[in-house]
Amino acid sequence: MQTAAEARLTNLMREHGVYLKRMCFLHLRDEALAEDAVQETFLKAYRALDQFRGDSSERTWLTRIAINTCRDFRRATWFKLVDPRATLDAIPAEADQPDTDDTVLLEVMRLPAKYREVILLRHYQDLSLKEIADALSTGVPTISSRLSRARNLLKKKLKGWYFDEE
Numbered sequence: 001m002q003t004a005a006e007a008r009l010t011n012l013m014r015e016h017g018v019y020l021k022r023m024c025f026l027h028l029r030d031e032a033l034a035e036d037a038v039q040e041t042f043l044k045a046y047r048a049l050d051q052f053r054g055d056s057s058e059r060t061w062l063t064r065i066a067i068n069t070c071r072d073f074r075r076a077t078w079f080k081l082v083d084p085r086a087t088l089d090a091i092p093a094e095a096d097q098p099d100t101d102d103t104v105l106l107e108v109m110r111l112p113a114k115y116r117e118v119i120l121l122r123h124y125q126d127l128s129l130k131e132i133a134d135a136l137s138t139g140v141p142t143i144s145s146r147l148s149r150a151r152n153l154l155k156k157k158l159k160g161w162y163f164d165e166e
Helices: 004-028 031-047 058-075 077-081 084-090 103-110 113-124 129-135 140-157
Strands: none
Touching: 004 031, 004 058, 004 113, 031 058, 058 129, 103 113, 103 140, 113 129, 113 140, 129 140
């Protein structure tokens, strides 16, 4: 028989697991690490279930935990020693993927972390500015400014790539 906390965690995992895995994958660029980060996120959430006050949505709360977990993973010494190109063998060859253009995503991933995060959360995870601000523990004006700067950086990097031939 499940306890109330276990049942709540099961619901959180069912409702937000796929979303968190996508977000962690975008931050860590590795499926196995993303799965580990999601598991760690749910462990942290389970330990802190009684501390959740409901000031934000559960999704925003979990997003904040997941982002911090991904940051912790990226700071770890072993993460710096991993060759991200080693996982390229798992990616299908270009001939297997007709008409796939990942130029935009590659440029997003090259942005500085504070800009990359807001772009990923806004455009790939479809969070509102308020939800992003809650998840990153900062104000909406800061998020709006970072989002504007990130878009401008992307516009410069992608100039001539899409309908802008100047």
